[in-house]
Amino acid sequence: MEKTNVAIVGLGTVGTGVARLLLDHGDRTARHAGRTLWLKKAVVRDLSKPRDVDLPSGIVTDSIDDVINDPDIQVVAQLIGGLEPARTIMLRLLESGKDIVTANKALLAEHGPELFTRARELGRSIAFEAAVAGGIPIIANLSQCLSANQICKLEGILNGTSNFIVTQMDEKGASYEDVVRRAQQLGYAEADPTMDVDGTDAAQKLSILAHLAFGATVNWADIPRVGIDGLDPDDLRFSRQLGYRIKLLALANLADDGLELSVGPTLVRIGTPLAEVRDAYNAIRVIGDAVGPVFYHGLGAGQMPTASAVAADLIDTAVGRTKLTFQTLEYFSTDQPPRVKQREADTLVGRCYFRLNVANHPGTLAAITAVLAKHKISIASVIQHEPENGNADDSGPPSGTVPLVIMTHAAAEGAARTATEEIQSLSAVTGPVVRLRVKD
Amino acid sequence: MEKTNVAIVGLGTVGTGVARLLLDHGDRTARHAGRTLWLKKAVVRDLSKPRDVDLPSGIVTDSIDDVINDPDIQVVAQLIGGLEPARTIMLRLLESGKDIVTANKALLAEHGPELFTRARELGRSIAFEAAVAGGIPIIANLSQCLSANQICKLEGILNGTSNFIVTQMDEKGASYEDVVRRAQQLGYAEADPTMDVDGTDAAQKLSILAHLAFGATVNWADIPRVGIDGLDPDDLRFSRQLGYRIKLLALANLADDGLELSVGPTLVRIGTPLAEVRDAYNAIRVIGDAVGPVFYHGLGAGQMPTASAVAADLIDTAVGRTKLTFQTLEYFSTDQPPRVKQREADTLVGRCYFRLNVANHPGTLAAITAVLAKHKISIASVIQHEPENGNADDSGPPSGTVPLVIMTHAAAEGAARTATEEIQSLSAVTGPVVRLRVKD
Ligand SMILES: NC(=O)c1ccc[n+]([C@@H]2O[C@H](COP(=O)([O-])OP(=O)(O)OC[C@H]3O[C@@H](n4cnc5c(N)ncnc54)[C@H](OP(=O)(O)O)[C@@H]3O)[C@@H](O)[C@H]2O)c1
Ligand SMILES: NC(=O)c1ccc[n+]([C@@H]2O[C@H](COP(=O)([O-])OP(=O)(O)OC[C@H]3O[C@@H](n4cnc5c(N)ncnc54)[C@H](OP(=O)(O)O)[C@@H]3O)[C@@H](O)[C@H]2O)c1
Numbered sequence: 001m002e003k004t005n006v007a008i009v010g011l012g013t014v015g016t017g018v019a020r021l022l023l024d025h026g027d028r029t030a031r032h033a034g035r036t037l038w039l040k041k042a043v044v045r046d047l048s049k050p051r052d053v054d055l056p057s058g059i060v061t062d063s064i065d066d067v068i069n070d071p072d073i074q075v076v077a078q079l080i081g082g083l084e085p086a087r088t089i090m091l092r093l094l095e096s097g098k099d100i101v102t103a104n105k106a107l108l109a110e111h112g113p114e115l116f117t118r119a120r121e122l123g124r125s126i127a128f129e130a131a132v133a134g135g136i137p138i139i140a141n142l143s144q145c146l147s148a149n150q151i152c153k154l155e156g157i158l159n160g161t162s163n164f165i166v167t168q169m170d171e172k173g174a175s176y177e178d179v180v181r182r183a184q185q186l187g188y189a190e191a192d193p194t195m196d197v198d199g200t201d202a203a204q205k206l207s208i209l210a211h212l213a214f215g216a217t218v219n220w221a222d223i224p225r226v227g228i229d230g231l232d233p234d235d236l237r238f239s240r241q242l243g244y245r246i247k248l249l250a251l252a253n254l255a256d257d258g259l260e261l262s263v264g265p266t267l268v269r270i271g272t273p274l275a276e277v278r279d280a281y282n283a284i285r286v287i288g289d290a291v292g293p294v295f296y297h298g299l300g301a302g303q304m305p306t307a308s309a310v311a312a313d314l315i316d317t318a319v320g321r322t323k324l325t326f327q328t329l330e331y332f333s334t335d336q337p338p339r340v341k342q343r344e345a346d347t348l349v350g351r352c353y354f355r356l357n358v359a360n361h362p363g364t365l366a367a368i369t370a371v372l373a374k375h376k377i378s379i380a381s382v383i384q385h386e387p388e389n390g391n392a393d394d395s396g397p398p399s400g401t402v403p404l405v406i407m408t409h410a411a412a413e414g415a416a417r418t419a420t421e422e423i424q425s426l427s428a429v430t431g432p433v434v435r436l437r438v439k440d
Numbered sequence: 441m442e443k444t445n446v447a448i449v450g451l452g453t454v455g456t457g458v459a460r461l462l463l464d465h466g467d468r469t470a471r472h473a474g475r476t477l478w479l480k481k482a483v484v485r486d487l488s489k490p491r492d493v494d495l496p497s498g499i500v501t502d503s504i505d506d507v508i509n510d511p512d513i514q515v516v517a518q519l520i521g522g523l524e525p526a527r528t529i530m531l532r533l534l535e536s537g538k539d540i541v542t543a544n545k546a547l548l549a550e551h552g553p554e555l556f557t558r559a560r561e562l563g564r565s566i567a568f569e570a571a572v573a574g575g576i577p578i579i580a581n582l583s584q585c586l587s588a589n590q591i592c593k594l595e596g597i598l599n600g601t602s603n604f605i606v607t608q609m610d611e612k613g614a615s616y617e618d619v620v621r622r623a624q625q626l627g628y629a630e631a632d633p634t635m636d637v638d639g640t641d642a643a644q645k646l647s648i649l650a651h652l653a654f655g656a657t658v659n660w661a662d663i664p665r666v667g668i669d670g671l672d673p674d675d676l677r678f679s680r681q682l683g684y685r686i687k688l689l690a691l692a693n694l695a696d697d698g699l700e701l702s703v704g705p706t707l708v709r710i711g712t713p714l715a716e717v718r719d720a721y722n723a724i725r726v727i728g729d730a731v732g733p734v735f736y737h738g739l740g741a742g743q744m745p746t747a748s749a750v751a752a753d754l755i756d757t758a759v760g761r762t763k764l765t766f767q768t769l770e771y772f773s774t775d776q777p778p779r780v781k782q783r784e785a786d787t788l789v790g791r792c793y794f795r796l797n798v799a800n801h802p803g804t805l806a807a808i809t810a811v812l813a814k815h816k817i818s819i820a821s822v823i824q825h826e827p828e829n830g831n832a833d834d835s836g837p838p839s840g841t842v843p844l845v846i847m848t849h850a851a852a853e854g855a856a857r858t859a860t861e862e863i864q865s866l867s868a869v870t871g872p873v874v875r876l877r878v879k880d
Contacts, residue, residue, distance in 0.1 A: 021588050021730060032587035034768035129585070135731035137585030144761070145569070145577030147472035148461050148751030215471075273713070273737065290461060290748035291575035295737040297713065308730035311588030319768055321584070321761045328474035328759055 002035035004318040007067040007098075009043040009089060010080035011051050011060070014103050014130070017307025018077050018314075019053045033315040037075075041067050064089055068096040075317050077310050078102045087111050094124050099322065101313040103130035103306055106195075109204035109220045112211075113332040120333070125326035127313035132205045133158055133282045135305030136298040137312065142212040142286070143325060149288025151213040154252040155439070158205040160280035160300035161189045161196035162228045162248040166265075167278045170236045170245060176229070188280055188301075198227035199248065199263045206250040206263060211332060213286070214252065215339030216259050224345050226264035235355055235434060238383060238405045239267050242353075245275045249439060258343030267353050267438040273297070274439070346414030351380065351438035354408070356423065357401040357430045364428040365404070371426070375419040377411040401430045407438065442475035444758040447507040447538075449483040449529060450520035451491050451500070454543050454570070457747030458517050458754075459493045473755040477515075481507050504529055508536040515757050517750050518542045527551050534564050539762065541753040543570035543746055546635075549644035549660045552651075553772040560773070565766035567753035572645045573598055573722045575745030576738040577752065582652040582726070583765060589728025591653040594692040595879070598645040600720035600740035601629045601636035602668045602688040606705075607718045610676045610685060616669070628720055628741075638667035639688065639703045646690040646703060651772060653726070654692065655779030656699050664785050666704035675795055675874060678823060678845045679707050682793075685715045689879060698783030707793050707878040713737070714879070786854030791820065791878035794848070796863065797841040797870045804868040805844070811866070815859040817851040841870045847878065 006022065008015045022029060022039045029037045039059060044051075047062050067073055076098045080086050086107050093100055100119070102108070108115070108131055119126050129139045133156070142151070157163050161183060168179040180197070183189035195201045200220075207220035228248050239246050244267035253260040268275040273295050277283040282300025287293045299305035316322045330336065358364045365384065372379060383405040408416075416435065424433045446462065448455045462469060462479045469477045479499060484491075487502050507513055516538045520526050526547050533540055540559070542548070548555070548571055559566050569579045573596070582591070597603050601623060608619040620637070623629035635641045640660075647660035668688050679686050684707035693700040708715040713735050717723040722740025727733045739745035756762045770776065798804045805824070812819060823845040848856075856875065864873045 017730070025588070025590070028590060029588060032584075032769070135734060137581060137734075140580070140585050141577060144472075144756060145580050145752050146748065147755050148465070148469060148748050150465070150468060271716075273716075276711075276713075288748060290457070290744040290751075292739045292742075292745055293737075294575060295735075297733075297735040297737075299732045302732075304730040305732055308586065308588050308728060311730070312585055315587050316584060319764050321764050324759050324761050324764075329472070 001030065003038050004033070004035055004075060005038050005040040005073045006075050006077065006314060007041040007043065007073045008039065008077045008079060009064065009067065010078070011042050011044045012079065013303050014306045014310060015042070015077070015079040016051055016053050017303040018079065018310045019055065021307055021311045023053065023055070029311060029315055033318045035318060037314055037318055040073055041070065043067060064092070068092055071097070073098060075099045075101065075314055077314060078104065079310070080104070081106070083107055083110055087115070090115055091118060094119050094122050097124070099125045099317050101127045101310055101317060103128070103310055105131040105201070105204050105208060109207050112208070113334055116332040117334060119326070120330065125317060125322045127317055127322045129313045130306050130309035132208055133284060134160070134298070134300040134302065135308050136282055136284060136296045136300065137309065138209065138284050138296060139212065141296065142209065143329060146286065146288050146291060146294070149290045151286060151288050152254050153287040154209060154213050154284065155274060156206070156209070156250045156284040157247055157274060157277050157282050158250045158300065159196050159202045159248055160282055161193055162202070163277060163282070164188045164280045165197065166228055166231065166246060166248065169231065169233055170240070173233060175233065176231060197229040199225035202248060202250045202263045206252060206261060210252045210259065210261060214254060214259055216342065217332065217338040218261060218342050222342060223261045223263060225262065228265055231265055232434065234403065235436065238355060239353065240270070241383060242267070242381065242405070242407060243270050244268060244438070245270055246436065247274060247277065249274070254340065255343060257347070259340045260343045260348050262348070265436050267436055269439070346412065348413040349410050350413070351410055351440065352377070352408045352416050353436040353438055354406040354420070354423070355434040356404055358404045359428040359430065360400060360402045361428070367426055367428060368404070368406070368423055371419050371422045372408065375411070375415040377415060377419055378409045380407045380409050382406050441470065443478050444473070444475055444515060445478050445480040445513045446515050446517065446754060447481040447483065447513045448479065448517045448519060449504065449507065450518070451482050451484045452519065453743050454746045454750060455482070455517070455519040456491055456493050457743040458519065458750045459495065461747055461751045463493065463495070469751060469755055473758045475758060477754055477758055480513055481510065483507060504532070508532055511537070513538060515539045515541065515754055517754060518544065519750070520544070521546070523547055523550055527555070530555055531558060534559050534562050537564070539565045539757045541567045541750055541757060543568070543750055545571035545641070545644050545648060549647050552648070553774055556772040557774060559766070560770065565757060565762045567757055567762045569753045570746050570749035572648055573724060574600070574738070574740040574742065575748050576722055576724060576736045576740065577749065578649065578724050578736060579652065581736065582649065583769060586726065586728050586731060586734070589730045591726060591728050592694050593727040594649060594653050594724065595714060596646070596649070596690045596724040597687055597714060597717050597722050598690045598740065599636050599642045599688055600722055601633055602642070603717060603722070604628045604720045605637065606668055606671065606686060606688065609671065609673055610680070613673060615673065616671060637669040639665035642688060642690045642703045646692060646701060650692045650699065650701060654694060654699055656782065657772065657778040658701060658782050662782060663701045663703060665702065668705055671705055672874065674843065675876065678795060679793065680710070681823060682707070682821065682845070682847060683710050684708060684878070685710055686876065687714060687717065689714070694780065695783060697787070698781045700783045700788050702788070705876050707876055709879070786852065788853040789850050790853070791850055791880065792817070792848045792856050793876040793878055794846040794860070794863070795874040796844055798844045799868040799870065800840060800842045801868070807866055807868060808844070808846070808863055811859050811862045812848065815851070815855040817855060817859055818849045820847045820849050822846050
């Protein structure tokens with residue numbers, strides 16, 4: 001049987017999983033690749049660290065040159081995170097004639113055009129299934145399986161850490177801080193979870209998907225984004241009363257005047273598939289003009305789901321499919337103008353959820369609804385309870401105030417923002433006004 | 441730009457949709473294929489029939505020879521249904537050097553080994569994404585995206601017509617006959633829907649998926665199957681009371697002693713994803729040992745969803761990916777022994793739902809539970825209501841009897857079948873004993 005020599009750079013969570021699949025399940029990779037995928041080298045930083053996989057002697061090295069200078073190694077799984085040295089290593093690997101498989105979405109979101117262009121110049125390929133949504137093969141599905149469609153809309157829960165935190169807050173009534181701590185203990189959240197919980201990671205993934213699905217070339221930093229780091233348990237509770245759950249939703253929606261892109265906590269109606277995505281799962285709903293809606297659900301991260309995606313890419317690369325796809329689609333090519341432009345955020349239209357604490361006296365609701373009316377935002381429903389007496393729980397509203405929740409019909413983002421500011425400045429309103437999107 | 445000449449054989453529902461995608465959306469197929477897919481010929485039986493697509497003159501023909509004798513046509517979408525002349529036409533097309541794309545699952549389930557072997561001998565390829573689950577790209581996902589996994593289990597709602605009928609019966613309380621009539625009016629069900637409603641179509645699709653996912657080579661006719669044609673609205677109602685919906689479920693489950701395969705109406709717990717698949721949608725849940733559970737949901741049939749899958753295959757074939765996959769995977773090769781054998785049906789283990797009409801007198805329940813106990817089948821729950829007086833509705837049980845519903849814990853198929861026969865022969869039992877599977 002023919003043999004393709006493979007190297008893994010970075011034997012962390014994902015790299016160890018990939019090594020396991022190659023070493024312990026060579027039969028299945030061989031069957032699907034029509035040749036043996038032979039793990040020849042694995043590069044680490046620290047040779048003394050124990051690795052959770054049985055590695056044959058002579059494989060592990062701390063020198064990337066052992067891979068770069070070995071002309072027999074054809075494919076490299078580049079599995080170190082962050083921007084540098086990952087970027088430099090990737091360029092050196094490409095220049096030494098290797099095809100690359102990677103899971104590093106931050107690197108692609110930041111340096112995709114440079115890396116892909118260089119790979120094309122050199123006649124090499126970069127596969128990146130594992131960079132978005134872990135085990136859900138959304139890259140292949142958008143690039144190949146749905147290729148006869150104009151994608152009209154894409155909605156996804158793309159950050160497993162955020163979804164785990166929100167699910168636990170929602171179901172256990174726990175505070176944000178407590179759940180983050182639990183997520184870290186369970187290994188779902190990093191020691192510094194900032195990029196996960198502030199929406200950066202989801203925006204980076206969305207920028208990659210928006211390129212594949214719509215031909216947009218969007219800097220992830222230009223995607224309006226809000227994280228779940230400021231989420232208040234009260235909003236989860238009121239949303240539930242209204243028949244919704246809150247999810248960190250990444251949205252790409254093709255309108256006449258451009259592509260709407262956003263990431264933010266969003267009310268999703270209970271019973272619809274995206275609302276039922278729990279814990280560390282990811283899900284993506286794609287609407288194509290021919291295929292209609294297609295829904296994907298699976299584990300968005302974790303060692304073996306991510307390794308499954310990396311290994312599928314290794315197989316595709318060894319078989320030769322990746323090269324054909326990579327040459328044909330010209331991902332992030334700077335030669336071609338983007339097919340669609342990002343839309344102005346202020347003109348985006350959607351329903352809103354407002355929550356505020358208001359003084360419990362006559363005229364308050366009238367003042368607030370007058371502001372909404374002025375901005376032509378019509379109200380769909382309101383929740384205002386009697387003030388709870390003797391509320392000792394410090395999570396409640398300041399004494400003498402009551403929480404007020406308003407769901408609106410569709411309103412333009414610009415109008416909703418201005419209205420929020422005006423409501424915030426009303427004397428009857430205490431504390432910050434919370435505004436969240438509602439998925440239609 | 442390079443050009444790949446394409447022909448469509450059969451301009452029915454699916455063929456017309458494919459012609460539309462090629463003619464009206466040539467830009468997107470070209471973008472994803474890196475070359476123009478040029479519709480050169482479309483073969484029909486009846487030239488005078490109007491077609492719901494604008495066809496340039498000179499394209500439509502009633503002679504397959506116009507395709508076979510044109511060496512410039514490289515790829516053919518073979519979209520006529522049934523076994524003959526589809527089989528002969530397919531062989532002739534392969535022999536004339538064409539690569540094939542097809543949606544004909546009946547043909548593949550019946551003649552797959554012959555057709556695939558012949559294609560390989562001739563260095564040609566057959567792509568068949570549209571043959572299973574319409575717009576859900578399950579063929580590519582099993583063949584490529586999940587290829588690093590050992591698939592452990594696959595559960596699917598694979599027949600849209602059956603799912604439409606069951607959903608309507610469940611939600612509207614309508615009778616089987618009324619819903620079938622409506623499904624025919626809406627174009628969901630064929631004039632003769634037998635193959636859809638008796639489980640044949642689902643079994644044919646399952647045999648294809650079982651080959652891709654497990655390397656099994658199973659004759660679809662050897663898959664134990666029950667259709668929804670005998671489904672009683674009472675069972676939908678009682679299931680709901682117990683917290684379940686009934687779905688026509690196709691199941692493939694890998695056990696130590698072989699592959700369990702079956703198709704039949706199955707109780708699925710409300711709130712789980714498969715239970716919420718409504719109307720003409722299909723869904724598939726695949727569990728891989730690395731990736732964990734992945735769930736796919738989309739339209740299982742219909743003109744454009746199916747055309748989306750056919751066109752994706754045309755693109756893959758034009759790009760050259762299909763050939764690589766086809767040569768590597770050796771689908772239905774007779775050279776290789778199957779990797780797994782189908783398991784003996786009698787040893788399959790699962791929970792059961794029983795419904796029967798029993799005489800309303802003391803000792804009846806004792807007699808029935810004694811039979812179950814004898815076969816070591818333990819009871820999980822029982823529904824037995826007071827007899828309804830003055831029940832004029834002829835769908836109810838015979839007078840003097842009451843319906844009895846029993847849910848059991850896991851039991852072997854053989855034991856459950858024998859117990860059913862013994863219960864059926866008890867004098868207190870009137871009418872047929874209904875037994876359905878319960879999904880764990
Ligand atoms: N974890 C997931 O679930 C997941 C899911 C999807 C995508 N990803 C992406 O996959 C990539 C890897 O993630 P991970 O979770 O596996 O990270 P990780 O556990 O932190 O592992 C990183 C590995 O890279 C090695 N490394 C770092 N700098 C190096 C250098 N200069 N030279 C050689 N090796 C170096 C480290 O070596 P030492 O062990 O010797 O320190 C370590 O083995 C990241 O881009 C991440 O975003 C991860
Ligand atoms: N419909 C769906 O939603 C769907 C979904 C998945 C898979 N499929 C599969 O796709 C295939 C096509 O289905 P369909 O619904 O499109 O069928 P259809 O509407 O009945 O169309 C069949 C077409 O084949 C043509 N035809 C039949 N015999 C022929 C012959 N000897 N020579 C040339 N043309 C011939 C017919 O020509 P005339 O029009 O001139 O009679 C007709 O255009 C079937 O295998 C089906 O199982 C269908």
